[in-house]
Amino acid sequence: MKTIQIINVRWFNATAWYGLYLARLLREAGHETLVITEPDTEADAKAKEWGFTPLHFDLNSSNPFKLVRAYVQLYKLIKQFTPDIVNCHRGEGFILWGLLRKSLGSFKLVRTRGDQRLPKNNLPNRWLHTNVADAVVATNSVMANHFISKLHVPEHKLSTILGGVDTEKFVFNHIGRTAFREKLGYDESHFVVSMLGRFDEVKGQKELIEAVGKLYNEKGMKQLRLMLLGFETATSQDEVESWITANNIGEITCITGKVPDVTAAISAMDLGVVASKWSETIARAAFEIMACKRPLISTGVGVMPDFMDEEAMFEAGNVEALADKLERAANDNTYLQRIFDLQQKEIAKLSGQHFLEKTLSLYSNL
Structure with a gap:
């Protein structure tokens, strides 16, 4: 053809x-x-x-x-x-x-x-x-x-x-995970929350930073680490860093910029987050995270409800709802395994x- x-x-x-x-x-x-x-x-x-x-x-x-x-x-x-x-x-x-x-x-x-x-x-x-x-x-x-x-x-x-998603390229990489986490100063006692995507208001970096700050500073979840796997576009890195400083999580947060081995970086996550406030008409980042066998939580915008279970979704722009999902994912292994299993069934068809x-x-x- x-x-x-x-x-x-x-x-x-x-x-x-x-x-x-x-x-x-x-x-x-x-x-x-x-x-x-x-x-x-x-x-x-x-x-x-x-x-x-x-x-x-x-x-x-x-x-x-x-x-x-x-x-x-x-x-x-x-x-x-x-x-x-x-x-x-x-x-x-x-x-x-x-x-x-x-x-x-x-x-x-x-x-x-x-x-x-x-x-x-x-x-x-x-x-x-x-x-x-x-x-x-x-x-x-x-x-x-x-x-x-x-x-x-x-x-x-x-x-x-x-x-x-290219399931030959995007696969879980245990060696890459270990090396990438070591490079950032993370060990297996840490629960690494991560967002994959360009810096833009639509992507919800600000809300994710606020939610992590709330859990780390107010609820004492000292095992949390935040990895922003992205780079500036519509929103500058300086602005993102100002949010990190305002929420007092500079010591646990890393901005990676562009990375040579994105599958190793994705594999380093313990939980992927899609916090988009609108858009997500095509779920490229979500597919890549799921293909690398990382559990995911997301807002219910755009295409996300077409393959995400309701239990793994939260209201767009709602910092409290996002914090609740993060807290549950970090503390409830049964919940984390359940949403992971459902997502793996979906990605097998994508x-x-x-x-x-x-x-x-x-x-x-x-």
Whole structure:
């Protein structure tokens, strides 16, 4: 099968990861795959790192002359490459592909929606998703329900595909765990709570820091250690460090920055935390933590309820609720084992191979 994956995303965020990882899986399975990215972006660099030669068009432009030029260029590309499937992972430029789909009729058009923003219920969106796209993929059930109830996308056109994780790369590493913990000054008497992700208000680092501070300083849980496995983006490291200082947990907290062996760092956790206040439409970090056989607690935003047990979730933005879950996980081994066992059953169905098979099934049906 021949596909084009449109990944015109500036950052290497969850949407870009979803599209590029899918492209890589398709290529490794023997399907001829082109990727289109925005030039000189993180997503473009990652595509090159993974062995692709990405193509560039002015899909994100608002200049009508550039869009007309892009349409002509894409028309030529379709004629030369003759794809079976074109899969758009972002909305910018989607209308060009819709017009090409109507004009040429030689390929099937798929729109994958992994963005946190729900699509607006307006005439152009309804036309594109119900009349032009041959299929719509939602990366979580909230998005899927929105497409059906608000945009009236027929159920037979809609698929929910959560993505998947590379289970050959993300595996528990005992040697790496020990070495990473030793490097940070942690031993096995410590209970290491960790968040994997960029520094941003949406991710909930502030709430996690406050919850750990409450347990450590007010409840005397001196075995706690906090590892922030991430780096500054929208929120600066200086600001994060100010929260750590304000909550008096500087001596038990480590900010790792980017690490060369992320599986060793994940393996060093005793408990992973997803404290996101919104977003999480694609659960890349959660999948990686679960694949490395680390138990996880999370808020109930985005895709999380699609695979997380209610007992492992807490209210977004609620520091008291987060602290309660942390305290229980650190002190109740039966609880920790129970949520771990349930999560391992779920992650067994969320491998990269499952991701590929579900997508190929959709493509083949089209």
